Amino acid sequence: MSSVSNPKRLGVMGGTFDPIHHGHLVAASEVQHWFHLDEVVFVPTGQPWQKTGRDVTPAEDRYLMTVIATASNPVFSVSRVDIDRAGPTYTVDTLRDLRAQYGDDTELFFITGADALGQILSWRDHDELFDLAHFVGCTRPGHDLSAVGLPEGKVTLVEVPALAISSSECRQRVAGDEPIWYLVPDGIVQYINKRGLYVEA
Ligand code: ATP
Numbered sequence: 001m002s003s004v005s006n007p008k009r010l011g012v013m014g015g016t017f018d019p020i021h022h023g024h025l026v027a028a029s030e031v032q033h034w035f036h037l038d039e040v041v042f043v044p045t046g047q048p049w050q051k052t053g054r055d056v057t058p059a060e061d062r063y064l065m066t067v068i069a070t071a072s073n074p075v076f077s078v079s080r081v082d083i084d085r086a087g088p089t090y091t092v093d094t095l096r097d098l099r100a101q102y103g104d105d106t107e108l109f110f111i112t113g114a115d116a117l118g119q120i121l122s123w124r125d126h127d128e129l130f131d132l133a134h135f136v137g138c139t140r141p142g143h144d145l146s147a148v149g150l151p152e153g154k155v156t157l158v159e160v161p162a163l164a165i166s167s168s169e170c171r172q173r174v175a176g177d178e179p180i181w182y183l184v185p186d187g188i189v190q191y192i193n194k195r196g197l198y199v200e201a
C-alpha cells in the first residue's frame with residue numbers, strides 16, 4: 001500500500017511505555033537529530049520479562065498511548081511487532097523482525113536509556129544484538145555507566161537533556177492523585193483518566 005520508500009537509517013525505541021512520557025520522546029528526538037535518522041519506530045513490549053512483581057497495563061492501552069504521543073511527529077511511528085508476538089519480549093526478536101520487515105538496506109539504531117543499557121549483558125543473545133543494530137545509549141539522570149563494561153566500539157553514548165521522568169513515577173503520581181501534566185503529553189493525561197489507569201499503584 002505504502003509508496004514511501006524504506007528508511008535508510010531507522011531508530012528503534014523499545015520500551016514498556018506504561019505510560020510513555022516526555023523522557024522517551026526527548027531521547028528519541030535527540031537521537032533522531034544527532035544520528036540523522038529517517039524515522040524512529042517506537043516498539044511497545046509484549047509481556048516484559050524483566051518487569052515482574054507488578055501488573056503491566058494491557059498491551060493495547062500501552063500501544064494506543066504510544067500512538068497518541070507520537071502521532072504529531074512525522075518521523076515517529078509505532079510498531080506492533082512485540083505486542084503481536086506471543087510470549088515475553090526479547091530485544092533480539094524485535095530487531096530480527098524489524099530487519100526482516102525493512103530489509104537489509106535499512107540500518108537499525110537501537111535507542112536505549114542508561115538503565116536498560118546497564119542490563120544489556122544479561123539480555124538474550126547479546127552477541128547477535130550488536131550485529132543486528134548500532135546501540136545508542138542515552139544518559140539518564142541517576143545512572144552511571146562507567147562500571148558497566150560495555151563492549152568497546154559497539155555502543156555510542158548520547159547525553160540527553162536531563163529529564164528525570166520515569167513511568168514508575170508517573171504511575172505513582174496518578175495513584176497518589178498528584179498531577180502528571182507536562183510530564184507526559186496532554187493526550188496521555190486524558191487517556192489515562194478516561195481509562196482509569198494507575199489508580200491503584
Ligand atoms: P519504568 O519506570 O516503569 O521502568 P521507564 O520510565 O524506565 O519505566 P521504559 O518504558 O522502561 O520507561 O523505558 C523505555 C526506554 O526508555 C528504556 O531504554 C529507558 O532506559 C528509556 N528511558 C526511560 N525514561 C527515560 C528518560 N527520562 N530519559 C532517557 N531515556 C529514558
Ligand code: MG
Pocket residue numbers: 115
Ligand atoms: Mg525503566
